[in-house]
Amino acid sequence: MADSSQTVYDQIGAAGFERLIDAFYRRVAVDPVLRPMYPAGDLGPAARRLRLFLMQFFGGPMDYAQERGHPRLRMRHAPFRIDQAARDVWVQHMRAAVDEAGIPDPARSTMLGYFERTATHMINTYLPD
Numbered sequence: 001m002a003d004s005s006q007t008v009y010d011q012i013g014a015a016g017f018e019r020l021i022d023a024f025y026r027r028v029a030v031d032p033v034l035r036p037m038y039p040a041g042d043l044g045p046a047a048r049r050l051r052l053f054l055m056q057f058f059g060g061p062m063d064y065a066q067e068r069g070h071p072r073l074r075m076r077h078a079p080f081r082i083d084q085a086a087r088d089v090w091v092q093h094m095r096a097a098v099d100e101a102g103i104p105d106p107a108r109s110t111m112l113g114y115f116e117r118t119a120t121h122m123i124n125t126y127l128p129d
């Protein structure tokens, strides 16, 4: 039985992150706003980076740091034009992916809160005065 003292990684395991990322990138692959931002061709390497990052962030192994170093998420997203609409569609797909992957509470609410906040933080466009 999961309790809130366990990390998300303890609760859902590597298999939970695999299901989540698979469900998320299937949506990105056909999304007209998001797909053009991602590398042309194979989405596998991008999917792997997000999966390793999230496993590390939520208490799992530190493979992301070994491969990519410090996350610097704001900086790494600077090349992409992320406005409120892009942020909202990213969160919408991640929310659907959490449901499809069958992530149970309390992991579910921890993850959704984190995704909402972090995605807002990635917005890098500003309205003119």
Ligand code: HEM
Pocket (backbone or CB within 6 Å): 034, 037, 038, 039, 045, 046, 047, 049, 050, 053, 068, 071, 073, 076, 077, 080, 082, 086, 087, 088, 090, 091, 114, 115, 118, 119, 120, 122, 123
């Ligand atoms: C708000 C909307 C977002 C958009 C449009 C977006 C888009 C992108 C794109 C286009 C990439 C490059 C793909 C690649 O790795 O080759 C990327 C990378 C990445 N994104 Fe996002 N992202 C968003 C939000 C987030 C959020 C909320 C997180 C974390 C919870 C996140 C985590 C990452 C990570 C870990 C990478 C790989 C960084 C690296 O090691 O190079 N992104 N994102």
